[in-house]
Amino acid sequence: MSKRIYISLFILAVSFTAKAQQIFLDKVSIDFAKTVSIWPLMKEIEPQWFEQVKDHMPKETVSYFNFTSDGKQSLYKRTKEAEMPRGMWWQPFADENVIYNDYTAGTTTSQKPVFEETFLIQDSLSTIKWKLTPDTRIIAGFECRKAIGILYDTVAVFAFYTDEIMVNGGPESITGLPGMILGVGIPRLHTTWFATRVQALNTVTPKALTPASKGKKTNKTEFLNLLDKALSRGEAWGKKMVLAFVI
């Protein structure tokens, strides 16, 4: 009746002991490194100025985040801010988000400081259109499958997720794949998030999963409209900034 297809994978098979019991994790602490490639980003925004300002820009900035989950809910927040050499004309933006996801209820509470105002966005989990690909890649020791998602109908997101971790979450508000996302890339922002370490936990204290509570309450649509009006002003620079805040 139906045609059965095997999709072969382009990864050399690692030695596999069939007898070993496959372990699935649900209580995890995952460290992420977020890398923003400033030079190509600037080159895109200000092609005319790039050559003159590049010496005052770091090539890339790396900040560190932690994602902790008990399988049902998760909290993502920064652990170490990006180190900036002195005299650089650069200030990282959208780098202090605290994201709480509740996978059972399908809701999210994210705290996003945007310059002078801190917002508390309460909404449902993100609905990203994902397309799965047969490509895989090993991140932090886990074999991950690549998926390509479309955010806000136009923004491409590359994500690598593993079904060995039974948390359907990811860095920032990138969710919706059947497993834990350990790597994300958003070409338009020249930004990647990659897991550097995955730790299995025995227990997760409720304190480690307490959502942020301070900030001006809003929802995703309102937040996007507000930022778009205040920051984008139709310029390449503002548009990128808005995107970085809303993802």
Added chain:
Amino acid sequence: MRKLLYAFLLICVSQTAFSQLSSLKGSTRDTLEKKNLSNAVITLLRPSDSVLVKYVRTDTKGDFTMGRLDGGEYIMLVSYPKFADYSDKITIPAGQQLDIGTIPLTPKNLLLQEVIIRANNTIKIKGDTTEFNADSFKVREGATVEELLKVIPGMQVNSKGEITAQGKRVDKVLVDGEEFFGADPTIATQNIGAKAVDKVQVYDTKTEQDQLKGIGAAGDGNKTINIKLKESAKKGYFGKAEASSNFDKLHNGKLMFNNFKGSQKISVYGTKSNVNTGSLGWEERNKMGVEEDMEYDEIGGYYYSYGDGDNEFNDWNLRGIPNAHTVGALYGNKWNEDKHKLNLSYLYNRLGTKNTTTTLSQTLLKDTTLTNNSTSRSEGLTQQHSANGKYEWKLDSLTSFKYTVAGSYKLKDTYTDSYSESFRDSVLLNNNSRFNQTNSTKKQLDNTLMYKQLFKKKNRQLMATLRLGLIEDESTALLTSTTKFYKNNLLDSTDLTDQQKINTGNSTTYGTKITYNEPLSNEWNLVAEYSFNKNVSNSHRNSYDKDVDGKYTDYNPLFSNNFDLDATSNSGTLTARYMGKKLRLVLGTGLSAIRLNMKNLDQNTRTRYNFTGFTPTAQFGYKLTNQSGLSISYRGNTVQPTLSQLQPLPNNSNPLDIYIGNPDLKVGFNHSIGLSFNDYKVLSGKYTFANLGVTFNNNAITNFSDVDLESGKRTYYPINVNGNYNYYFWSVWNSGQGDKKLSHEIQPSANGGRSVNFINGERNVNTYSTLTLGYGIRYSAQDKYNFYVGPNISRNLSKSSLRPTANNNYWSYGGRVNGWLKLPWNLEIDSDADFNLRQKTPTFNDNVSIIVWNAQLTKKFLKDKSLRLSAIAHDILNKNIGFNRTINSTFINEERYDRLARYFLLQLSWTFNKMPGSK
């Protein structure tokens, strides 16, 4: 039959409308171990575009059920770690449950992959790179890279321009190994001509850290295409041509051309103008790649620039009606991974001006007023050739050298004809007619070599600079002056001067500076700096009177002056700085010893001066938030008298105004205190900024003037006084900017001070201040229109102890209005007006109102709107004059000079560009 069909359709419709939700169930099983697999992921994809619809995991028994599904076709993908994916097309009946049964999964190590590599003459395989020789593939004339890729075996390009190479998606297209304008691969493939391509290389997207800078690299398993251009094709250019004229006397032209080939860049430009100095604007300078002299002081943590402060070719300094030409060329190159960088530039300026200045000035004495009216006509021509070079060499990540050289040759010819009259109250004292012609040249060469060494320890840094500067001056001047002195309105005496002045000067400066920064902790740094400077110079200023034969041979020792000067300075500073997250502190002091050794060649005498300089400094900065902060600073510095203040260097270029030196001047000391606050709210666009500063001068150097009430002659020399101070305050508050948002701005500001001077032996204390309040309102709709209205009002106050009754207070009003509007048919109109209205005062009995109103109508042509035709109207009301007014309580001066008033121009401008490798 027909009825039956309708009934059937109706059933179908209602079936869909009330369709029940479907579900799917099944279980997964390891085919090898014959065990059920728990936690396997079952994913349903939409078959049309493989978008993920829903997923579920199997339970501990390996079973799953997925509910709340719409009936229809799906792709079912089942995955389990280290097992091959299982994929199947399934159809779930509407409103029913589909039992898929047991899904067999196979461990991945049982599957092998087949690899095929194909090669022929036009294709080479080097490691993981496949290289295609572009010329082997036939494409039509004028084809793009995209068309070339379509004919290369194993490559597909779809209608959106997306490329597939060897069955994999191409996520990155590089041009000569570099990203070509961002992440979108189509920019390169659709803009570069196939003819320009030498080779096309295809390789796997790398995952190394350095390849990660372009984000596309994250998708491993994808392909990268590198387009290697033919050497002859790595070229591009852009530029601008502009011409405007009133078809009478005003003609302007501007041509800029920027050509680049790889990292090599050559630019040339030329301008001609009858309305301004023809200097390139800031944006144009940047486009052409003119380097701004901006440097970052890594030790001090601030930026500084040493631009051309007294650039004569700047529009700000323009007086009179110009006739200007400029020609410039730049060359820039980088090589060896940007470790070597070379910049060379040449600029020629030629500025001719014609000007008439009328001046009215008053000196208020205790019980009398001296008035002077003068008119002077001048013509000048200044030409300058300047060449600059900069070479930077980075040996490694820690060591670098930089050498800069700047040379200039300036020729200046001026011709001034002036006439003045002086009165005591209304009694004529003298009149003077004067003619001055000067021809001068100045040659200047500056060399700087900088060495910078960083260390493994963060923030430890050593910087050493060597400087060598040479200046050579030469000038010849003719001065003829006739001054007639009157007594009781009758001619009393006549002074005649007819001299030739020959001046030459030479100066050599060399110096070194060593700065060392030692980090004491993460926050604390200690900076030590030592510098040594030596200047050896000579100056010969000789005046010759006309002899009986009409030749300038009679040496005039009174107005001649020859000396050698040797100046040496040693200085050191020690600064501690704290850079915390919020708090910033700087504490430090500098000490310097300056020795001047002067040899007067006329009298053969030597004079030595020794000064000690002291510069304590303290700064405190606090960051309230990322966008707001507060800072307080104190700076003290000694003020050494200048050589011309110390030495009598008589100058008779204006015989009615004679300046002499004072060898007894003491070193002064200034205390400056500054306070500033800024707050910017990014989301609302609101901002507040306030800045306050006060400077107290101890032993300030001021003038002691002697005015001869009988002749009107003024002689003055510098002396030290106490009690001088000045202050300024400037602030702005803006309600918030944004598109389609009315924004208000309020700008209160003030400045003033107290100064002491002496007139005819009497001490005169001046107090003065100006208070200004400005307001602005702005509204704009992006790409449609914008307008701004900004009026301001000022009160000018001054008072002198010598003449407490004199009232020179007045109001002045001003402002600016501008607007821009986009019209249909690619038309744009924009207009602006500047207002300057001054109230009359007892001295100036007319209200001076200058209103300059300009307007411009532009039509854009061509598809890319690169051609613009504009009708320009400048100073529509014909009110523009150059105007300056100084009121210093006992000295009042008003000056008016020529400026181009009303004119109309028709302007055509075209911008063009060709990207590297394009058709």
